[in-house]
Amino acid sequence: MIKLTQFVLATSIIALFSLPLFAKERAMSPAAVIENSTNDEWRSLDLENTVILSLKTGDVVIALNPQLAPNHVANFKKLVREGFYNGLNIYRFVEGFVAQGGDISEKKQPKTGSKTVNAEFTKETKNPIAIQLVDVNDGYADKTGFLNGFAVAQNVTGTETWQTHCTGNFAMARSNSINSGGTEFYVILGNHRYLDLNITSFGRVVTGMEHIQRLARKPETTIEDVNFNPIVNFAVASDLADSPAHDIEVMKTQSASFKQYIESRRNRPEPWFQHQANYIDVCSLSVPMRSKKSLKG
Secondary structure, three states, X not given: OOOHHHHHHHHHHHHHHHOOOOOOOOOOOHHHHXXXXXXXXXXXXXXXXXXXXXXXXXXXXXXXXXXXXXHHHHHHXXXXXXXXXXXXXXEEEEOOOEEEEEOOOOOOOXXXXXXXXXXXXXXXXXXXXXXXXXXXXXXXXXEEEEEOOEEEEEOOXXXXXXXXXXXXXXXXXXXXXXXOOOOXXXXXXXXXXXXXXXXXXXXXXXXXXXXXXXXXXXXOOOOOXXXXXXXXXXXXXXXXXXXXXXXXXXXXXXXXXXXXXXXXXXXXXXXXXXXXXXXXXXXHOOOOEEXXXXXXX
């Protein structure tokens, strides 16, 4: 006679093997994570801390980072608002490295802004800054993650935080003196993490990298010629009645969906992928964004 416990065990095993082979729910793809996110997991850009760089081919929307580099952000907005960059240009383009602009002559004097700003390579805090963690397996820092839309790195305790040199990073160029930067900005064109902690990063390109990439590589005359990659206009978004920045929403990087988005990129679940690396570099993650106008449509 089969004992009751044996019968229950046997029927349980039969039930288990009678389930469909794909009963386990497959993880969502990055696109599905974005599609299934809720509206409260998105936010508009902070227009007071967003600048619009207008080039011949279109506008570049740049979000500034006052939490990690408040002095650079404040000074840069003064320079933009006083028209310091009017008549200047993107005078340096190094393929795969940087597009750098400002006053190559170094003769132009700001009216309200400062010529130099003390370095803000890292933000040191008494208490740790909470970030949306990406990984603790990083060659340049104890951990990496996101803070208010910016890719960042930290020390092990989270009391030192800095922005990482991922593609689109917006930073202030300097000479050998660490406090010599103040007016000459650059956009990084690749992932160059070795620059981290050596220069002040204070923003990121949100949209418009295609216009940076369409800049001329070599001047027809000299790099002092302001007709080479001219800056058509530079403005703080909040000073404009309308701009591309007004139409953009970005996913909140502290949201549950963005955390899920990180995991969906760490191990891609789509059928095409035959190998899962169980790793994602912070520079391989772009913050999802969407158009407000498309939501209304």
